[in-house]
Amino acid sequence: MVDSTAGSDTMENLIANFNYVIVVILMMIGLWAMLAQKNLIKKCIGMAIFQTGIILFFISIGAKNEAKVPILSKFVVENSSAIIVNDYANPLTQILMLTAIVVGVATLGVGLALAQKVYQQHSTFHEDEILENQRK
Amino acid sequence: MVLFALISLSIQNLMGAAIVFGAYSFMMCLIWAGMGAVDVAFTEAAVGAGVSTVFIVSTIYNTSATMRSRPGGMAFKFFIGVVVTLAGAFLLSALTDFPDWGDPNSPVNATVVPYYIENSIDDTHVPNLVTSVLADYRGFDTLLETTVVFIACIAIYSILRIETAKSKTDETEEGITSPPSYNPSDSLIVRQASRFMIPFMQLFALYVIAHGHYSPGGGFQGGVILGASLILLAISFDLKFLLRHWREKSLMLLVASGVFLYAAVGLACVFMGGNYLEYGILDSILPGDQAMARSHGILLVEIGVGITVMFSMVAIHINLASNGRFDRGL
C-alpha cells in the first residue's frame, strides 16, 4: 500500500517538475558524449551540451509563473514604489548564466585549439589511433 | 532539443555535426527567451549559435571533415551508457526536494533577489535589472570573467601560433589539407552583400552596448556582435584582407586594453577614496549625483568588456582558422 502511493506521488512530482528531468537528461547526454565518443571534436560538442544543460537548470529555477522580463518599464521608473517583486523573473540566476555562457565559449575555443594541435602531431582525431601512435 | 543534441552527436560527418549543434543552440535560445531570460537568450544567440559554430567549422576546415567509423567499441559505449544512466537516476532521486517550477516563494526567488528588484532603480538609475546587478552589485564577477576571456585568448594564441620561419620547413610533412587558393572573382555576391551588411552590424552592436541600461543587451552581446562582424569580413573576403587592416600586435594590445579599462575604473574609485569598484565615489568627476555616477560607471565598464570580447573573438578565430600561421585561412 505504502509503495504504490509513494510511487504515484513520485510520478506526479516528476511530471510537474519535468524541467529538472530534461536538465538531467541533457547533462547525461553531454557526459556520455565526453566519455564514450572517440572523436575529439564530438567530445568538445558534448562539453558544450553539458554546459547548456546546466544553464537551462539555472534559468528554469529562476522563472516565475506569469512573470515579466526583468526590465523595469517607464511608468515604474518614475514612481519607484510601485515595484511588485513577483512580477519580474529572477535576474540573479540570469546574471550567473551570462557569465557561464561566455566562459563556456572560451573553454570551447581552448578545447578546439588543443584538438587542432593534436591533429598536427598525429593527423587524426580518433582517440584510439592517437593512443596507438603514442605507444610506438 | 534533446533530439537535436542526440543527432548532433551521432552524425558521422563533422561539418554536419557542427551545423546541427548550431541549430541546438538556437532551440535553447528560444526556450530561454520563453522563460523570461532575454539577456541570456540574446547572449546565447550571439555566442552559442553564431561564434561557437564558426569556431567548430574553422577547426574542421583545417583538418579532415569526416569521421571514419571504427568497428567494435559498442560494448564500451554501452557500459558508459549504463554508468551515465545510473548517475542520472541518482540525480533524479533528489527531485522531490526541489521547489516547484515557477514558484515565487522558493528559496532562490525569495531571499536576496527582492532587494535587487526593489532598490536597484533608486541606487543606480538603470532599469535593466540584469545589467545593474551584473556590472555594479556583482562587479567583481564580471571583472574576473573578462579576465577569463582574455586568458583564453592568450592560451589559444600560445598553443597554436607558429612563426612563419619554422612553418616553411615542415609544411609538406604535416597532414593538414591546404585550403583552396582564393580566387577574387568567385565570391562577388557574397563580398558585396557582406560589404553592405557589416557597417549596419557594427552600428547595431554599438547601440546594444550603449542601450544596455534600458533594453536587453550590454557589453558581452555587443562585443560578440562586433567580433562577429569582423569575422564575417574575414570569411567573405580573404583572411589576409582582415590581417592587412588589423595587425596582430594591435589586436593583442586591444584585447588587453579592455581588461585594463575595467580595472582602471575600479582603481579610480580607490583613488577617490572609496572601495574598489564602488562607482558612487566618482560623482565628483562624472556628471550627476551618486546614482548617476553609478550608471556612468556601469557604462564605462561595459565598454571595457565589449572591447575585450570583440577582439578576443577575432583573435581566436584567426588563430583557429589559419592553424596559427596567420596566412591563409577560412
Place this chain on the structure above:
Amino acid sequence: MEILAYTLISTGLIFFLGTTIGLLRFPDFYSRMHAAGKGDTLSTVVILLGCICIVSTQGDMSWLLGLKILLIINFIFIGSPTATHAMMDAGNKAGAEPWRKDSK
C-alpha cells in the same frame, strides 16, 4: 488589423510547410537549395509582416517598433539569399552533379 496579422502569419507558416516538403522530396542538391533558400526567405518576411500588424495595434511608440521590424526584414532579405548562393557555389566547387532525368 488583427485578422490581417493572423492571416499573414498563417500564410507564412503554409509557405514554410511547402519549403520543408520541398527540402525532403526534391531529388537533387541544387533543387533542394533552391526550395530552401526562396521559401525560407519568403515565409520569414511574411511572418514578420504579420508581426508588424500585431505590434501596430498595441502600445505606444509602436511605429518605432514597426520600423525596427522593417529593418530586420530588410537585412534578412539581403542576407538569406546570399547565404543560399554561397552554399550553392560551394556545392558546385565540391562537385555535386545536377540531376538529370535519365540518371537514376
